[in-house]
Amino acid sequence: MVEDQRLLRxxxxxxxxRHSDxxxxxxxxxxKDAARAIVRKRPAVVLMDVELPDGSGITLTEFLRRKLPEIRILMFTSDFSRETLIAxxxxxxxxxxxxxxxxxxxxEAIRTVAKGENWLDPRLGNDFRCLVGKRDNRRREKA
Structure with a gap:
């Protein structure tokens, strides 16, 4: 879990x-610390905040996607702007x-992402699903 608010963590x-799975x-x-730990521990799913004291969770997501393409990343944020969603x-x-x-x-979001599916908070609409679907198709074409 990459989250700067201790109480929320x-x-x-x-x-x-409470969930055995x-x-x-x-x-x-x-x-910086998260990147090292994730590369070392290789979790199935990373719960990622967008804004962190020393950088962006989005930038860290880009790094992790290049370094460990098999891990799943679930953004966990209070930012519901379209720009952040697209980024x-x-x-x-x-x-x-x-x-x-x-x-x-x-x-539910963690379980869905862990199964290899994409997940979007239901309150946000379909923008993310469309973008992720395009990205997944590009991954298949490269394989």
């Missing part, structure tokens, strides 16, 4: 620890969940 951890194997509040999709995010989502929605 604790709250999310408490929510997720989801484990938190690391937490970070900085891009996240173009960076390679596999899902986009708003921080004010009910706990069950976050769990």
């Amino acid at each position: 604790v709250a999310v951890s408490l929510i997720l620890e 989801i484990w938190i194997i690391g937490e970070s509040d900085l891009c 996240a999709a173009r960076a390679g995010a596999d899902g986009y969940c708003l921080k004010n989502a009910p706990p069950g929605v976050l769990v």
Whole structure:
């Protein structure tokens, strides 16, 4: 989990620890530390904040997509702007969940992304699905 707000990290951890199929194997509040830990631990899913004290979760997503194309990245943010949504999709995010989502929605988002599917907070519309679908098609064409 890459999130700069400690209280939110604790709250999310408490929510997720109730689910036997989801484990938190690391937490970070900085891009630099997160990048090292993710490359070393290779989690199945990264829960990624957009804005961090030392950089952008979107930039970190681009780096991780190049370095570890197999991992899944779920953006976790309070930013619901179209620009950020598009930037996240173009960076390679596999899902986009708003921080004010009910706990069950976050769990559903993580499970969906972990299965290799894309996920979009239902309140955001279809913009992300369209962009992610195009990105996934480009991946298949390169393979």
